[in-house]
Amino acid sequence: MPDPHSDDATLPSLDTALPGLRPRLSLIATIVFHPDLTRVGEYAVMHRSRLPVVLGRETLDFQREPSGPAQCLAEPYVSRRALSLEYSARGLHLQRDPGTSRCRVNGVELDSEMALTPEQLTTGVAILLAHTVVLWLAIGHEREPAGATPGHGLVGGSAYSQGLRQQISTVAAADMDILLRGATGTGKEVLARAIYAASERSGRPLVTVNMAAIPASLAPSALFGASRGAYTGADKSRRGYFQQAAGGTLFLDEIGDTPAEIQPQLLRALQEREIQPVGGDLEKVELRVISATDADVDSRESGFNAALRHRLAALEIVLRPLREHREDLGELLGHFLRDAFYGQGRASLLPGPDSTARQIASWANFYYACLCYTWPGNIRQLQNACRQVAVASRSSLVLPTILLDLLSRAQEAAEETVTANAVAEKLRHIAEVSDEEFARAMHDHGHEVRPVARSLNVSRQAVYRKIASDARYRLAGEVAQDELEQALERCRGNTAEVARQLEVSASGLRARLRQEQVRHPVP
Known part of the structure; x- marks a missing residue:
């Protein structure tokens, strides 16, 4: 194993170093809300096909593990054939037949059919079925069997969350310094504690330091300690954070905000595992350092010491913003809502087997609205929103005005993306289709009206009219x-x-x- 403290080049990021974390891309439908809360987080995989897939009460099986048991939605308010989905290189064509359960897609009521581009599917689309089931439909990596990988206290079953769990297990055993990078609220401290708990250093000291809160003038003594008499008022020796964490783990949060004056000293401490208390002699320290930042420490404008940046990152993990793994949102919401509502003594208001249809619809709409929002404050903002809802809900689900406004605007913005695409996907007139093109489409698609209409970019009604007016077809x-x-x-x-x-x-x-x-x- 390489020496973690040598002067060799930094090891590659875990994102690229670990095998098996990049399964193939597919179109994945994830259950974000279901009246049976045990179903939240289950998913179904769809591949490109010339034949449409039916999504309904008794069709399209969802599962929690790739090799685990699968079951349909089994929700009585959802029609047996609620939606037809045709997935191809052009994107996804959604079809809702008259009389089937209502459906909203990114805030837009689906009356008959809709086309979604590959770009929209890469971002992801929120679907509300019959005001009871919420799905997140997005192109993403397929999950792998979880096997014996521990949960590490993380919530969420997406391929991304699976990858994080695997990385925690790997880096915890490596006992090397780690840099955690990600936007504010993505869970860097949670990840640091999980790595510590899974490592051989668990049970020994874990010292957490917010580097942004340390004034530059006090940083040397705070980090490395001070000897008695080192400065006015130092009537006794003081142990710094490095000394307090000896034998254990030191977590340096907001490392990107470390004062420039202290960065060379910090670099030496990490490189040599040697510190010098203010007014004292050099002394060796043995510990592991985990650091975290939301700053762009690679940019020249950041002013961050390049050598220190690479010394911190013997291993590196990048955390994604919540908007990039919204398939985890249902499980995260359930987790935070339980904590918040139980904390307020209002657990009876949460959705469950005894909830009425109206109550289930209220919760489904709340989950759906949350799914349409991008959560710039990430998981921390989501957790705070759940606490606010628990405080506001006294006898039934109530959203605070500020949160309601945020979610409403998010649905309006999501609606605009779908509406704009609908305009771009304007249908052709059947008169623009030559007899040869129509005959070829009928042959290629087995005279099935829906695929023929889709391939020609005309309405189904136009295909029916063409069949009725031409003696060659019936x-x-x-x-x-x-x-x-x-x-x-x-x-x-x-x-x-x-x-x-x-x-x-x-x-x-x-x-x-x-x-x-x-x-x-x-x-």
């Missing part, structure tokens, strides 16, 4: 009964082959057979 319901029965006999009941030979939609043919209650054995 619907399954227009096939003569004797012709249908002969085809069924000839194909031994194989409806897909019957549809191909008759040049009609297979789904339309199956619907006709169900309606007429025709029964033919399938080999």
